[in-house]
Structure formats: structure tokens, C-alpha cells
Amino acid sequence: MDRKDAYRARICLRAAAGCNRHIDYVYFWKWLPEYQLMWMTGYDIVGGTASDHNGVVATFTIHLTRQRTAGHGIPCPQCPERKTGDAAMTAGRTTPTREDVLGYFDTLSNWGRWGDDDERGTLNHITDDVRLAAARAVRHGRSVSCAWEVAVPGELERSTTTCPYAVDMPGAENMPAAFHADRRWGFSSERLGITFHGNTITHLDSPCHIFWDGTMYNGRSHSLVDEATGSAWAAVTAAANGIVTRGVLLDVAGARDVPWWEPGQGVFPDDLEEAERRQGVQVRAGDAVLLRTGHGRFRREGRAASGFAQTGWHASCLPWLHERGVALIGADSPQDVQPSGYDDVLMPVHAVGLVAMGLWLLDNCDLEACATTAAELGQWEFQLAVAPVRFAGTSGSPVNPIATF
Template identity: 45%
Template sequence: MTSRSADAPGTGSAGTGNGPAVSRREFDALFDAVRTWGRWTPADRGAWNRVTADHVRRATAAVRSGVVVPLALPWNTRPGPDNRRAALHHMTDLGDVESPEPSTYKDFIGADYHGKGVTHLDALCHIAYRGRLYDGRPAGDVVGAAGARFGAVSALGPLVTRGVLLDLPAVLGIRWLEPGRAVHAADVTAAERALGVTVGEGDAVLLRSGHVRRRAELGAWDPGTASAGFHVDAVPLLAGRGVALLGGDGDSDVRPSPVEGVHSPVHALAVAAMGVPLLDNLDLEALSAAAAEAGRYEFLLVVAPLKVPGGTGSPVNPVAVL
């Protein structure tokens, strides 16, 4: 694998900005070009309909070492610039009942998980663009106080497929991509060549920017205003390959957004146009090390969201098996 050294810790590659800028008119044309509305039944599984039993069998058969790598961040109860709605955890039973035996110890957890502090899956009812969810469903008619009647996380079920790690810092020979660095289509194809892997139909594509390592070494920042991630010009490539799931150690979007008036354009394109669920806030550091040691950047990926009727997503602990 070819690489090059950074001049300083955390230095990104040449062309570290979030551009080029994309007008709203250009973005709307792109949205219409990649959308897959009306393609699948059931529609609320979206691109996950691509993953057949044959896809699962092939992904399972590709397991070699049996090394299992969890991909979730620790449950974070400490408020910070990247955890403004901190998760909750407190004890509800400390075993202080004298009889009968045995004593029990219980706790409570809770999270407003659609943020930057909890590893989670975005369901298809989570994102609307121009007032419509995936498949053209009017968001106001479908999502209410009781949850969603279309595209809920409970419609997805367990997600099992071939995962592909696009480890950009490993390809570039740097420690991480700086916040605000866009990953373009050319970066994706260059990573495929360097890592010896090709994204295919039904795959889950995980983008490592080195976010978790940067946070550990330099401290937390607000990734809602500055984060490495995909530029919208990478989306047609991913759409053409037929990906079924997209995720990263950020939330897939580069920020600041290159699209005027759209804060999370990759979210809009993936979820609302293509029907591709998203995995946000992964910890890909251990997977990066395991993939480098094994010399292979494909693996079996298993994601089991909570079965929440009407839910817009779920906290998850995805697992990669090499």
C-alpha cells in the first residue's frame, strides 16, 4: 500500500477543504439522479432490499481469522462540545433487599441518540428532503408524536452483509483527516486501489477519518460545525456501486457543508433519495489496526438495532468479523 508521511500530527492530504461548493440547484439535480423511489417492495427497507440470502452467505464465507471487533463508542454520560445531550445511566437497584435471595443490581440507561456522542443507526424515517421521506412519502403525513408509520427502524431488522473499510488516513500515511476535509469520489477509488478492495452491491461502506484518534489526542470539538466526511460528489459513485449501508467515525457528511442551505447533504442523498441507512459515530480504530494486521479491508458486518416500532433509529454496537 502506498502512503506518504504528514508534516505534523494530524496533517491532512493536499486539498484539505470541504469544496467545491455546490449550488442548491446542482444538489437538487443530484438528488433526483440518485433516488431509487418506487424500486423496491417493501419500500421502507430501501436499499437494504439489495442484501439477499446469497449476499449474507458470501459475507459469512469470507470470514477467515474469526477476529471479532466491536465498533461502538463507549456510552458517554459526560456533556461536552460533541455530546450536548449526554446519555443517561444510573442505578435503580443496589441489592439492598435482605430477603429472599438472591440480591439484584439494576440500572437505567437512556439517550437522545441522534447526535455526536452515541453510536447509532439512522432509519429511513429519520431524514426528509423537500418535505418528503424516502420513496416520496410526505413526512408530515407519516411521522407524528407516536413515531413513524413508514421507514421505522423496526422495518430494517438485523443487518448482516459484507463490510468494506475505507481507511483514508492509512492510505495517506497520516494520523487523521482534519475536520472539514472532504472525501471525494477520486479518494474512494484511490483507497480501493491502495487497500486492495472494491465496493460492490449490497456492501456496507465504512469511512475512517481518524476522528476518534484525533479526539483522544487533541480533545473534543463540535463536529456539527467541522468534521471530515464525504463530499456529495462521492455519492454517485457509491450509488452506482449499489451500496446498502453507509457509515463512518463521523456521520458521513463533511462539515461545513459544501451545499448552500443544506446542513447534511449526504444524509439527504443517502437516506431520503437512495434509501440507504446510515451508521453514525463509529469507533473504527481497532478495526483499522485489525484490518492492517490481516492485510484485508473486507469483513462480515453485523448490526442489530433495537426493535422500536415507529423508531427513527437505534443505538447500536455493530460488530465486524474478519
């Protein structure tokens, strides 16, 4: 593995009674301020340290909170009693190079696939047959929200007007006579201001949200986005009829038997496939894939990531999503793992996904109730309905995705 990218060590901690705590792989990533412990299978990580000044891991300390169930990870040569299982969770993981990721703008491009005037991108995977199949996924009639409540006043500028008796409101003297006949009704109304893009509000990104080299999806120039009128291309109104399709929840936190993935841990294709195997479900064309990393629980318990770090999709998932024909992805984080691992591609999932693929994104979902319901029912597929507000020329919309089982 390239020295500039990562370092890994394999160690075995031996207690007096033998090797009962075992670390499979430890990754140290160079782009953090210090060489912070980033990813490990088999245990919950609660601490880690740095390296020497030459960029080689010299010393480190970690604290283990519990041992995983046997059957995962790769065996230690010194620990024959340790059972082996699917090694995809640990070994043989291929990380795309910078050149690979930049190449995704070409190799994963959907420009022209559905015509030169297409603004819907991967939503074209959702055909009438896909919607009918999604309806058949409803077997219990139970629905759950996949959105966070928008906090007031923290995330929403709000001005509320209350009028106990409408006949007393300003301007009532100009209303028709019939308006004054009913003196018992009143009302409240609101004026709202919201910036939904970011790391907290559940929202939908349309393809015009991100530019790459000044270009949007399907080769359109950023100049089509006007300060006064918004975007004339690939705005959220391209999904005006809503997004109704089969949703699949991939609970990678549950698959690893941890409460959450730590900030900075990236989800790879083999993690997705491990979740598929454990849950008995397979992602197919037209699906919306919702990724549960446990960040919703992390957030609900008041945890805070240090620095610019968050869990999420690794760039290596992009070819997997493209090959599967996924129409929409969502996550309980803001999507991209941070740091991304690529100095000049800050958010590869956003950049390649929206610009090259036309892949619509659901950021900052709350998937805890969805995961609880799926586990209770033993059903990891459902009908997903997302109805963005028809904001003209806008690069997205706050949404409340509904999963119906």
C-alpha cells in the same frame, strides 16, 4: 473554479538545500468565517491564515510537519527530482455544483425501485447470496466492535436500583411464597434515557430520520411521524431482522499516510478509489462501506474542531455509492463533511442518502480497532453485523456494529 466556491494556489517552499517541502494544492473555502486552509495533499497541516477583503488569497502561512512518501501528488515544474504518482489525489477533482446536488434527489432516487410500499431502501441490495458471501469473508474468527462506549453520565441519563437481597425489596410481601424461600439472591437494574442522534453516540439512522420539503423516502409525507407514536413509515423496525452483509473498511487516512483528516476536509470518490487500490479491495453491490478518516483517533486524543467543522463524505460520493449499489455507509464522523460547501443543503449525504436513496447510515463509528485488525491481517473485508433495537416508530437506534474477520 468559481470564485465563490474555492481558491487554490500552488507554491513550492525552497530550503537552502533545494525543494524538500512541496505543497501540491491549497484550497480556501469562502463559507468559513475566514478563508481557512481546508485541504492539501502531501503534508500534515497545523496552521493556516486568511485572505484579503476582496476574496482573493493574498497571503497565507502554513507549517509543515513531515513530507509524504514520494510517489503521490503531481510534479512541480521546478522540482524534476520529485516522483509522480496517482494524480487523482490532487488534480482533476470535479466538485458538483449546487444544481448538481439538488438534482441528486431525482437522479439518485430509489423511489419505487423496490415497490411503492418499500421501507427498506438500499438494504434491498443485501440478498441471500450477499449474506453467504459475507460469511465467507470470515477467515480468522476474530471480531471487533466498531462502536464507542456510551459515556455515563455525559451521554446517558441513568437511574440504577440495587437490592442486595431481593426478599427485602419494596413489594416483596406481595410475591408468592416461593419467592421468599431463596434469601440469598439480589439484583441491580437500570432505567436509561438516551438521545442517540448527534455527533458522539454510535447509532443507525433509518430513512424516516430526515425530511426534504416535508417528504420522506419513497414519497411519504412527514405527517406519518406522530409525536406520541413515532413514525408509521421507514422506522428502524424495517431492519428488525438485522443487517448482516460484507463490510469494507476504506482507510482514507491510511491511504494519505496521515493520522487523521482535519475538520472541514471532505472525502471524494477518488479518495475512496485510492484506498481501494492500496488495500486491494473493491466495493460491490450489497456492501456496507465504513469510512475511516482518523476522526476516532482525533477524538480519542482530545482534539476539538473549531466552529461547525467536521471531516466526512463529500456530496460528490453520493453517485459513486449509488452506482456501486452500497447498502449501508458508516463513518468515524457524523458522515457529512462540514461545511458541506452548499449553503442551502446543510447535510447532503443525510438528505439525499436517506430521503432519495433510502441509504441507511451508521454515524459516529469507532473504527480504530477495526483498522488496526485489518492492517494486521491484511484483510479489509469482513462480515458486518448490525442489530438495531426494535424501537417501534423510531428513526434509528444505538448500535454496536461487529466486524468479524
